[in-house]
Amino acid sequence: MxxxxxxxxxxxxxxxxxxxxxxxxxxxxxxxxxxxxxxxxxxxxxxxxxxxxxxxxxxxxxxxxxxxxxxxxxxxxxxxxDTGRLPHRPLRLGHAWSALGPYTTPLLRRWQREHPDIPLELLRVDDRTAGLVRGEVDAAVLRGPVDTPALATELLFTESRVAAVPSDDPRAARASLTLADLAAGPVVLNTVSGLTTLDLWPPEIRPTATITVANTDDWLTAIAAGRGVGASAASTAQMHAHGGVTYLPLSDAPRVPVLLAWRSASPHPAVRQLVALARAVARRR
Structure with missing residues (x-):
């Protein structure tokens, strides 16, 4: 065989x-x-x-x-x-949600100005490596630790975490929340592409009830419906506003590393330019 x-x-x-x-x-x-x-x-x-x-x-x-x-x-x-299309084939940039947050549009605009012969395609792929391991994209924006040996990474910046609660929840009127404030009720976890796991909470206050979903859209819908609360990176609040969800600073949660990742073997010819530009855009703001 x-x-x-x-x-x-x-x-x-x-x-x-x-x-x-x-x-x-x-x-x-x-x-x-x-x-x-x-x-x-x-x-x-x-x-x-x-x-x-x-x-x-x-x-x-x-x-x-x-x-x-x-x-x-x-x-x-x-x-x-794709050799017939090199070096001008599109550069596919994957993300599971929120892309580069506030730096997304500046990156896309600068790339278009500085590299007009290489289209940069932003693709949302709902899995932990945003399609990178499967070869669906050439590079990906990833949040949290990356432990896949076949991938190279560049830390671009870190961002704070936020709590997400139903807008009619009494906690929505608070200025900020703590991890303990979220532990009492069910926590909604995106187990396919999300960042948050129960390990975010110390063992002594770890939530005992969870609801699992497969993408950011379902995560927002579950919270807005009052089925539970959530935690995510600050870019989620900026990129995924929802009328039924209120985001609040999560004061005692560790910051989230935001990385650009690519396959260390056979990278797209323009990956190095993307890394340099993403680093420059993130440091200018």
Whole structure:
């Protein structure tokens, strides 16, 4: 049996989605075909890549190591197919939400002025690496720690955190909130592409009830409906205003690192220019 690119794409989709069903939907394939591709890949490499013993699929240690190699291989293949368009093919910049916050528009405008021959495409992709590991984008704006070895990163700036509460909640009238103020009721967590996990809270005040969603839109809707409260980066308040959600400073939460990430192997030819310009834009404001 030979392994084809489709096997790697299926594996990477499962790795990002933690679900065969969601991976199949993203790829436009049937669930059984994705399961067969994953099983064939595991048989070929001779190790189990995905732990299926839990409700949500998780990568094994071997799977995490193989994911980085597979991502590099897929990205290199995709780049090879684009050689006829180099060096002027579009530079795809992914983000899971909020992009670069207040620096987004200045970056896009300056890029257009300074690099008019290379279009910069801003794409929202709802997963933890904003499509970077799967090769859907050439670079990505990521928040929080990045532990994927195949990625190179540049810290652009840090931003404060905010609490998000229903606008008719009594806490919405406060000037600021603390982590303890959010711990009493359910906390809405975006477990697919979000930044916040229960580890944000110290063990002694960790919330006991959570509601999980898959993207920022559903996160906002759940909070506006009064199902729970949330925590996010300050850019969320700037980029995702909602009539039913009030954002307040979260006074005792650590700041959030905002990074530009790209694949260290086979990067887009213009990635270095993007890094330099993003750094310059973030430092000027």
């Amino acid at each position: 030979s392994i084809e690119l489709r096997h790697l794409r299926c594996f990477l989709a499962v790795a990002e989605e933690s679900s065969v069903t969601r991976a199949a939907a993203r790829l436009g394939l049937s669930q059984p075909s994705v399961s067969r591709a994953l099983a064939s890949l595991e048989q070929h490499v001779g190790v189990r890549l995905v732990d299926r013993s839990t409700h949500h699929l998780a990568l094994t240690e071997a799977g995490r190591a193989f994911r980085d190699k597979a991502a590099v291989a897929v990205a290199a293949f995709d780049d090879a197919l």
